[in-house]
Amino acid sequence: MKKILTVTHSFPDDFHPARGIFILDEIKLLEHSASFTIAVVNTFFNRIKLNHKVFTPNIDIKKLSYFSLPFKYFKIKKGYYISKKLKNLSRYKDFDIIHSHFLIPTGLSVSYLDKPTVITIHGSDWNIHKDDYIWFP
Numbered sequence: 001m002k003k004i005l006t007v008t009h010s011f012p013d014d015f016h017p018a019r020g021i022f023i024l025d026e027i028k029l030l031e032h033s034a035s036f037t038i039a040v041v042n043t044f045f046n047r048i049k050l051n052h053k054v055f056t057p058n059i060d061i062k063k064l065s066y067f068s069l070p071f072k073y074f075k076i077k078k079g080y081y082i083s084k085k086l087k088n089l090s091r092y093k094d095f096d097i098i099h100s101h102f103l104i105p106t107g108l109s110v111s112y113l114d115k116p117t118v119i120t121i122h123g124s125d126w127n128i129h130k131d132d133y134i135w136f137p
Contacts, residue, residue, distance in 0.1 A: 002034040003093060007086065007110060008101040011040045023101055031058040039064050039089060041082050041106060062089060079108025086113060 006027060010020030027036050037060045066081040082105060086098075090113065100110045100119045107119040 002096045003037070004034050005037050005039060005086075005090065005093075005095040005098045005115075006101065007039045007041065007082075007098060007106045009041050009106055010102065011038065020101070027059060034058070036060065037062060037089070037093060037095070039086060041066060041085065041109075043067070064089065078105035080112065082106060082109035083112035086110070090115070 006023065008020060008023050010023065012019055012021050012024055023038075027038065030036075035058050039062050041064045043066060064082070064085040066078070066085055086109060090098075095115055098110050098113060098115045098117045100106045100117065101122065103119060103121045107121065110117045110119065
């Protein structure tokens, strides 16, 4: 069975049950054909409380907190800080493929990893950040 790491910053939790629900729905549709680990990444300042009752044995979930400063000049480092956390996670499991939802910040982080990668760029990535010279010089 294939082992897939899904990386996202938007995922349902007890505080926001509809946030990123489409990601959970996608994984539940595919869980019989692969084993999933979901890395939900957030800054140290964001509180998330995941509801583990919605998962099955083929779905493992990990919360990863990363360092981030709120200044616009440190934005580009987010991908690097997240990738350090993902490298520690991937050291313990040999994933066949990494699927990142959203280009910023999680898509930037998987570019540092040496694995086959799929990045799903959602509309909010482009619509919010397309004119931001920090991301797209």
